[in-house]
Amino acid sequence: MKLRIASLAILVVTLAAIPALAQQVLYDNGPINGTTDGWTINFGFVVSDTFTLDGPSQVAGLSFGAWLFPGDILQSAEVSITSEEFGGTSYFDGVVNFSQSGCSENQYGYDVCTVTGSFAPVNLNAGSYWLNLQNAVVNTGDPVYWDENNGPSSASENSVGTIPSEAFTILGTGTTTTTTTTPEPSSILLLGSGLLGLGGLLRRKLF
Numbered sequence: 001m002k003l004r005i006a007s008l009a010i011l012v013v014t015l016a017a018i019p020a021l022a023q024q025v026l027y028d029n030g031p032i033n034g035t036t037d038g039w040t041i042n043f044g045f046v047v048s049d050t051f052t053l054d055g056p057s058q059v060a061g062l063s064f065g066a067w068l069f070p071g072d073i074l075q076s077a078e079v080s081i082t083s084e085e086f087g088g089t090s091y092f093d094g095v096v097n098f099s100q101s102g103c104s105e106n107q108y109g110y111d112v113c114t115v116t117g118s119f120a121p122v123n124l125n126a127g128s129y130w131l132n133l134q135n136a137v138v139n140t141g142d143p144v145y146w147d148e149n150n151g152p153s154s155a156s157e158n159s160v161g162t163i164p165s166e167a168f169t170i171l172g173t174g175t176t177t178t179t180t181t182t183p184e185p186s187s188i189l190l191l192g193s194g195l196l197g198l199g200g201l202l203r204r205k206l207f
Contacts, residue, residue, distance in 0.1 A: 027051040027170040030151035032065035034104070034112035038145025039157055039166065041077060046134040046158040047146050048085040049165050055126045058173045059092070061118035062131070065147030065167035066100065067110040074098050074115050074144055077136040081122065085130050085156045092122045095135075112147060121173060131168065 029049065039047045053059075059081065066074055079096045083089040096117040103113040136144035146166045153165035 024172065025169055026053055026057050026059060026172040029153045029165060029168050030149050032112060032114065032147050032167040033149040034065065034067075034106050034147055036150070037148040037164075038065075038067035038110070039148060039163060040143050041133040041146050042136040042144050044134075046086055046132055047155065047163075047166060048082075048130045048132045048157075049153040049155045049168060050128055050130055051153060051168075051170050052128045053124055053126050053170075057124055057126075058121035059124055059170055060121040060173055061116065061171040062096075063114055063116040063169045063171065064133070065149070066113050066115045066136075067106070067145035067147060068100075068103075068113060068138065069140070069142045070105070070109065070111055072111070072138045072140050072142050072144075074100055074113070075137045075139060077117075077144070078132075078134050079117070079119070080132040080134075081124070082130045082132060086132060086158055088130075091124060091129065092119070094119055110145070118171070131170070 029051065039045070041047050062079065068074060076095050076097050078093070080093040081091045082093075083091075096119050098115040098117040100113040100115045103111045106112050133146055138144055146168075148164050149167040150164040151167065153168075155163050155165035157163045
């Protein structure tokens with residue numbers, strides 16, 4: 001019984017030392033509209049929308065509303081996160097692969113889909129940033145359009161300037177503990193090794 005209590009205590013200590021991580025929505029600019037308009041995000045056109053983070057976060061993906069010609073599949077797009085529209089300080093810039101779901105045809109004959117992609121986590125402090133989409137690639141080479149939903153974000157298009165904002169969600173991983181430091185993987189391994197040794201010592205003493 002003493003060994004079981006000691007093992008349980010060790011497990012509790014170990015779990016407490018590791019921050020609880022949860023996938024979450026960090027920013028949501030509202031639902032897909034699909035019936036008003038869409039803005040081209042390939043063929044040299046760039047669309048930029050603001051988003052705000054309430055606290056330090058790891059941004060690791062996004063989803064957005066895309067208008068596609070029937071049968072087209074969005075394969076990738078260049079995604080960047082910057083301090084200003086189309087530029088300034090760049091916090092992330094890379095080609096992101098996307099998967100699409102929930103497609104439905106709108107009154108103009110386009111497939112309106114939710115597309116989702118992920119990338120290596122980007123550490124960002126609380127504040128406002130610009131999400132830029134461009135160089136989208138589909139299997140047929142057709143244009144791709146970012147759904148306009150007139151959400152709370154400010155938005156701009158590189159050829160016309162200010163526009164109504166688009167449908168998108170910023171995804172990431174947030175910590176749910178109040179711990180001020182995060183143990184590195186190597187530290188966690190050392191802790192685990194030490195706890196295993198302690199468990200063995202307890203076992204030798206009890207038996």
